[in-house]
Amino acid sequence: MKEKESLEKLKGAILVGDTNKAIELVKESIKMGIQAKEILNGAILKGAEEAGKLYEEDEYFLPDLLMTGDAINAATELLKKSLNKKSEIESKGTILIGTVEGDVHDIGKCLVVSLLQGQGFNVVDLGSDVPPQVFLEKAKEINPILIGLSGLMTMSISKMVETVQLLKSENITSRIIIGGGILSRESCEMVGADDYAKDGWEGVKKINNLLLNSGGE
């Protein structure tokens, strides 16, 4: 009973983005002997899901999701470190992400990184203003299951085209998603990406869908 209560409280702390409280509750749950997978699936991810639902219902907004993302990351990091049993929380795969060359906007991308990490993906974030060649080199090195190209500005679309063309010409077979408010189905087809998202939360959902449909790693 106490275990259930502790997980409920942790879920609540994740939902409201209270990082300190989440850390405290993860410690408490570990002390109680709750399995790491249970803490992750039964509290942390449930809190994240609920936050996403509230976002879709216009109850939550970007600031709330960012706070939740921070709490998720702090909680999962602590979980991994404290237990030193990384195999218990298996990585769902590696994702490579970055804002394309010539664009330094990264708020949507940071949200995506934060939430994907919380969901158990290993995310390699190349930052912003990333040249196509850097995406290629890193993709060859880490063989990601998915590559995410972010960009806010209309002029980023042509850089996305260039990056995707380079990746494909070098036989990179990772799924590719592009993200940015200015994107459309038409520009996604032009870029040659598998899908597109207009905001960070939509990006997280579409990445999960893409990987689910392609059978994951």
Added chain:
Amino acid sequence: MNLVKDWAASVNRIFRTISGSKRVDKVPFLAFAGEQMICRVTGKTVKELYSSPKMYANAIISTFEFLNADSINVPNAYAGPSEALAFAEANNKLDAIKWFDYQPLMCKQGDICKNEEDIDNLEIPDHGKNNLWKNSLTTAKLINEKTKFPQVISLSIWSVVHELRGIEAYKDMRRNPDLLLKLCEKVYESQMDLYENWLEIVGMPPNVFIAGYSFNRHMMSFQDAMRYEGQFIKRMMDKIKVPFMLHNCGTAPYFTEVVKEIDFIAVNGSHPLDIEYWINFKKNHPKIAIIGANIDVSREMLTGTPADVEEKVKENIINLAPGGRYICCPVCSLPWGVSMPNILAIPNAIEKYGHYPINID
């Protein structure tokens, strides 16, 4: 330089449309031509353009005349990257600025105000002493003098906060709203300094164009948008006694909400793309001019043909031009990938369909 365009006609077309006058010959064309487009037309780099007001003014005039636009403005003279540069310079943080040859400079978001101390100690830029702003304001003055097109000032709070504080600004809303308001206050002070310098160098603007990036559901709640930007716009309105227009570059804008709170004479948004949204907006707010609507730089303009663009312009004109108060323009800045024939398809389609009285089968 000799002008090839009748700018007096364009001035009448644009400002009469905004004010709702019936004495308008045709739908005006407002072009969002940024530095990228000016570089493309003139072959100059951004730094070359910024270095000489005379060269910059001539390059801008050539570009807008080439595009057959009814509008003309200095693209960097708004509360975006240029304002971030002014803050970077005033606070010895020029490393936060990244320059490009053929596109506008950018600020690494969040690098100027990384922590509370940075906000506390943030110096307000003196726009009269900042080289880029001095040149940009002089450029606006030269354009005023040459074309007689009165230059509209563009101000903002959130787009600057966003540049200075980056993603942390959004977290501040929940964990330290007072700190965020302190930053907004400093940005407001800076915007008023910019306005004072504009008055001195360029003269009284006919309108204020608010680059109000906060009014978007994907960024924040409407209450937060009013708290961190709206209340400052109201204060600007109290001081600057000219009509205000609202630009919002967002996928889910709060236009219908914000016009109930703040008295805007025109709205300009990149989304939603659905023409029905704008038809309803016009029906519900017949005295507010619509700039733009749904000619999309990431759809028909990027991947379509001039015929596709013409169709889209026609659709916009049929639905939004009758009764006036509609200015045709692409929803966002024209990027590299959009072909010149597609851009020129807009003024050509206006010429074909946009003469008043609108009479299209």
